[in-house]
Amino acid sequence: MYHDDNQPPYRCHEVSIYDLFSPIQHHVSRVTLVESNVYEQRLFCWKLLYDWSTQAMVTCPFYVHKFTVVIYLDCLQLSLDMTSLNHFLQHRPGGNQYPLTILDGGTGTELIRMGFTNIDDDPLFSAKLLSTNPEAIKEVHKRFYKAGSDIVVTATYQASIEGLQKYIEITSQEAYDLIKKGVLLAKQAAQEVQSECPDRKLLLVAGSVGPYGACLHDGSEYRGDYMGKISIDDLKAWHQPRIKLLMEAGVDLLAIETIPCLAEALAIIDIMNDIPGCRGWITFSCKDGKHTCSGDNFSESINQVMMSKCVVAAGLNCTSPIYVTDLLDTLRPYSVVKPIIVKPNSGEMWDTSHKWHGGVKNVSELAKVWVKNGASWLGGCCRVYPEDITKLKSAVMNL
Numbered sequence: 001m002y003h004d005d006n007q008p009p010y011r012c013h014e015v016s017i018y019d020l021f022s023p024i025q026h027h028v029s030r031v032t033l034v035e036s037n038v039y040e041q042r043l044f045c046w047k048l049l050y051d052w053s054t055q056a057m058v059t060c061p062f063y064v065h066k067f068t069v070v071i072y073l074d075c076l077q078l079s080l081d082m083t084s085l086n087h088f089l090q091h092r093p094g095g096n097q098y099p100l101t102i103l104d105g106g107t108g109t110e111l112i113r114m115g116f117t118n119i120d121d122d123p124l125f126s127a128k129l130l131s132t133n134p135e136a137i138k139e140v141h142k143r144f145y146k147a148g149s150d151i152v153v154t155a156t157y158q159a160s161i162e163g164l165q166k167y168i169e170i171t172s173q174e175a176y177d178l179i180k181k182g183v184l185l186a187k188q189a190a191q192e193v194q195s196e197c198p199d200r201k202l203l204l205v206a207g208s209v210g211p212y213g214a215c216l217h218d219g220s221e222y223r224g225d226y227m228g229k230i231s232i233d234d235l236k237a238w239h240q241p242r243i244k245l246l247m248e249a250g251v252d253l254l255a256i257e258t259i260p261c262l263a264e265a266l267a268i269i270d271i272m273n274d275i276p277g278c279r280g281w282i283t284f285s286c287k288d289g290k291h292t293c294s295g296d297n298f299s300e301s302i303n304q305v306m307m308s309k310c311v312v313a314a315g316l317n318c319t320s321p322i323y324v325t326d327l328l329d330t331l332r333p334y335s336v337v338k339p340i341i342v343k344p345n346s347g348e349m350w351d352t353s354h355k356w357h358g359g360v361k362n363v364s365e366l367a368k369v370w371v372k373n374g375a376s377w378l379g380g381c382c383r384v385y386p387e388d389i390t391k392l393k394s395a396v397m398n399l
């Protein structure tokens with residue numbers, strides 16, 4: 001109806017006015033839009049008002065990203081955050097307490113399988129390809145979306161400003177631009193998959209934030225033993241620029257992942273608290289069925305981070321599948337108030353002869369148990385490929 005021909009055709013977000021306002025319909029006196037200079041968003045709001053008065057359904061022809069609608073309730077005023085994340089959280093299919101959401105698998109290991117084997121030993125890991133082969137990163141994101149992922153994670157896990165400057169000898173501005181490019185590639189992948197597959201409407205982008213240890217390139221990200229060597233203030237100063245940049249570049253949420261210890265998670269939450277609208281998930285790497293990789297109690301860590309209003313979901317990633325059921329069991333005594341994330345790796349071990357061995361073959365079967373034990377956001381990590389995500393999705397969606 002008010003589709004702008006200059007806009008890309010991927011914008012097909014549907015918003016029901018009843019979903020938005022029906023609980024308070026008798027008190028709505030005025031609806032208006034603030035903090036937006038975007039013409040089509042203002043147009044949408046006018047249409048919203050008109051259709052409110054005529055009780056019609058509203059279809060929003062553009063991809064809602066971030067804007068705020070203020071509803072005037074007689075003399076009260078409420079702000080409604082109409083981000084795509086909010087819309088996503090409210091419109092997931094399924095009847096569980098927290099509807100199932102499918103995340104992606106290992107971006108880096110899929111790139112390695114595509115032939116980019118040199119990133120395995122690179123201090124920037126998959127972020128190296130942001131400068132050399134950005135199309136390959138976009139292709140991996142598309143593979144995961146097509147495999148069934150609702151949310152993919154940007155290739156910025158090891159992309160700190162400092163690391164990018166050091167290892168590819170670029171200026172800080174160029175490093176900033178590369179991190180933003182990581183977001184753009186994932187957003188382009190979502191848009192291209194949406195135009196190829198019109199039934200895939202709600203595809204989100206999470207900005208990957210790895211732990212400080214990942215930049216040290218000495219395996220300490222899986223031990224967390226750097227925490228005694230860096231002050232919390234220095235840790236926050238290291239994390240803050242990337243988090244701010246990812247938010248500015250328009251990610252729907254952050255993926256704070258492979259965090260070995262609670263103290264680093266809490267430092268990151270402090271940073272998020274200072275950035276308006278900043279939200280994300282936090283996943284810990286775990287070394288057994290009870291502890292994060294640094295030895296913190298997993299269940300206490302989850303409960304602490306879930307208390308933050310910035311955290312929309314929490315759980316584990318890059319952890320062997322053999323520990324997941326026990327880790328979920330530790331959460332049973334608590335009334336967990338947000339979705340629990342399970343993103344294990346393949347369980348394979350890298351041995352001294354430089355070969356992968358072992359691994360858990362029946363992850364999809366295990367995933368059914370994990371869902372029964374409370375997990376609702378599921379995906380994978382290292383050496384979990386798009387076809388594994390498809391298998392996982394069909395296993396848990398048919399429960």
Ligand SMILES: [Zn+2]
Pocket residue numbers: 106317318345381382
């Ligand atoms: Zn991993």
